[in-house]
Amino acid sequence: MSGFQSNNAVIKWIEHRMPIFSFIDHSVGSGYPTPRNLSYMWNFGSLAGVTLVVMIVTGIMLAMQYTAHVDYAFDSVERIMRDVNYGWLIRYIHMNGASFFFIVVYIHIFRGLYYGSYKAPRELLWMLGVVILLLMMATAFMGYVLPWGQMSFWGAKVITNLFSAIPIFGEDIVVWLWGGFSVDNATLNRFYALHYLMPFIIVAVVVLHLWALHQFGSNNPIGIDAKGPQDKIPFHPYYTVKDAFGLGVFFVFFAAVVFYIPNYMGHPDNYIPANPLSTPAHIVPEWYFLPFYAILRAIPDKLMGVIAMFASIGILFILPWLDRSPVRSGRFRPLFRIFFILLMIDCVVLGFAGAKPPEGLWLIAGQLATAYYFIHFLVILPLLSVFETPRPLPTSIGEPVLKGGGSMAGAPAKPMEKA
Amino acid sequence: MADTATAAPADSGETRRDFLYLAAGAMGAVGTGAVVWPLIASMSPSAEVLALASTEVDLEPIAEGQRITVTWRGNPVFIDHRTPAQISEAEGAALEDLPDPESDEARVQRPEWLILIGVCTHLGCVPLGQKTGQNRGEFGGWFCPCHGSHYDTSGRIRKGPAPTNLPVPPYEFTGDTTIVIG
């Protein structure tokens, strides 16, 4: 590994006492060897990281203006929108940032699903990712309650009531969560405190996630391990620049939504102040929760519905042990590829089913899609690992490019000395 | 290190140090619990929430067949002045058809007045049916639009994901036409 070198006296002074510069160099610098063949699918991790920072910065600015009290919360958000300098911008970034955070993370997850990034030796890395997903969901849910609109209130009520499905203690747990006998001021206050706290817990788990990542480095589109230095290039400048370019493209989309259709992904009912006595005719969660909402409603039993909903994420924890195929990348798994596409379609169907009232054809579609979701993980993947014949794997990452006609343009002038 | 500690009597397998570990560990666990408990308990409803006064309702102006909503402890309470037809329908339902069997008599103090906490026992929405023209579901009581629960004219669950009947709050007739809820 190329050791970190500097001639700057200040850097050397600090480095000697606390080797932070070599730490950065080994984490995201020229001292971090990275597979040379990463596609744009590998941009979404860094995008998620940047989005998390954007959420924390805009969130702290909002917190300076927001009032967590049932009588003032809605008005304080309206004041942010109308009177606070650039308040509309900060809020729209935060509000749509949550949606983009989920878009990025869902792509990141499906990337992992397709390329088998959850397989050994990256199981723990994958599981930490699932923990981050759960924390994100909790954070976004509690954030959505803060503006205290109709959807805020009823979303909070329905979701906290999920816990009443727990046998025996359920009702008591819900009263404890609420700090009262319904969603009220005590609930809003604690949600605000937790909404402020949880992003920082996410930061901590992201650090663990990256720690686990750097133990073996990134997986790659063909899913085989690097065989030597010719298979890797330094993270900096090759992937720093690629990540930066991807970030620019991401910001174009993000800005387009923030400036032109800021309420497109939201629900108009949340601009109606919360009314504890009247449920909106049709409550829907934010779009990123719809597939899970569909699973919840697919099962006509309260407890089983709740269990199925949590199991749909919980199953991801054991995924590395359900898919036993030794081949990581879907590129070399002809049958897996088909089922992977079916799973993506299945999730989209679940999303639509979650958005519609649970009756008629959509209820049935939601039920079939729920069944298929679990069948995919519990039946299809284990069977595929036994019955599928994978296509032959290349012998190395570099082979497909290096063998056929000279070096790739822009390939490292100086390959990493040691992988 | 261990050999510097005072040994326990030679015949017992345990050392004095084992005992100290155990005692210190137990003390630590009890101490942690004693500190964590107030933190958890602080999230439960506070005294002023628990003390929220009971609600008094004058039933006089409620005409037969009319339903009104009042608030008690932050939740809607449905007051239904039932018609004889609704009462006989509620009393006539066969208990074995009910997911949560309960006779209508057990749910009312006076048959014409049905008092319910208007919170769907599925996930807490307020069922429709209080206002004229709203969907009252297949059993003429209330219909929860959130996930499709149907309640009958006694507020009992008949169809849909809700597991139990709409609860009856504690209440008392303080006069011929006044009740106090809570």
Ligand code: HEM
């Ligand atoms: C993981 C990162 C975060 C996510 C996913 C997230 C999500 C959300 C969501 C969905 C809303 C509702 C937006 C709306 O409809 O108005 C919201 C509101 C809010 N968030 Fe966050 N948030 C995050 C981080 C933070 C942080 C770190 C803070 C404070 C330090 C914060 C403070 C606020 C405040 C004050 C509001 C209420 C104002 C408003 O509704 O616009 N958030 N958040």
Ligand code: FES
């Ligand atoms: S909350 Fe009433 S049916 Fe789900």
